[in-house]
Amino acid sequence: MVGLRERKKQRTRQALIEAALRLFSEKGFEETTLAEIAAAADVSTRTFFSYFASKEDVVFHDSAERLDRAVAVLAGRQPGDTVAGLLLRLVDESLRWATSEENITFEDARLRLRLVLGEPALQARALQVLFDDQLRLAKALHEAFPERLTPVDAAAAVGAMAGAVKAAIVANLDEERSLQEIYETGRRAAEVALSGVRSLDDAKTPAG
Incomplete structure (x- = not known):
């Protein structure tokens, strides 16, 4: 059984993926910043780096x-x-x-x-x-x-x-x-x- 902490991590990771893909579609891949992805997912940029090392990593998540x-x-x-x-x-x-x-x-x-x-x-x-x-x-x-x-x-x-x-x-x-x-x-x-x-x-x- 997945615990509360792990479920929260999964939700945060999914929120980052969805936010990134949405912003890539709206603004373009190169034009989208990590800070914008984090803000759209309601987390800090530091939290982004807890899940992904780069924008490329999000695409190939x-x-x-x-x-x-x-x-x-x-x-x-x-x-x-x-x-x-x-x-x-x-x-x-x-x-x-x-x-x-x-x-x-x-x-x-x-x-x-x-x-x-x-x-x-x-x-x-x-x-x-x-x-x-x-x-x-x-x-x-x-x-x-x-x-x-x-x-x-x-x-x-x-x-x-x-x-x-x-x-x-x-x-x-x-x-x-x-x-x-x-x-x-x-x-x-x-x-x-x-x-x-x-x-x-x-x-x-x-x-x-």
Whole structure:
């Protein structure tokens, strides 16, 4: 059971995230100051730094938790799992969590995507996050199927899946009208990408 102190911290963190995204939308990312975000959330600037180190950290506030959840899915491989099947389960669970109304509204999800696409500093951060995440997921996938995948196989499978999902969601940003549509776009892209990954499930032993 979450205690009163922890619930208060969660509310403050969420208030900072919502205030930041609102101000980024109204004023622009570069033009918004940390002091303005803190004031909009009714806390001090010092309190802001208790939760986030920078404005970029607010935009990517859930990156670490999403990655931890994804790695946990791969680590939970069951005896009958195939490579493609496990990766599709990873996509399903990741998209369900990322598009849950409890975590983010559709408006905030679309705003965050637009911010990342339009701000050079956020683009650079997104690329670094993507690169680091894919390396860790590739390692976890290889560890889940050491008898079937080489590190190269695992990296290629993760890269194909992640690239397809992200590219499809960004390409359809103006067409989607709900979190469910974002989920459906991401899952369809994963299915297309994983059709090639299924060839790895036919391999008896990893290639050299």
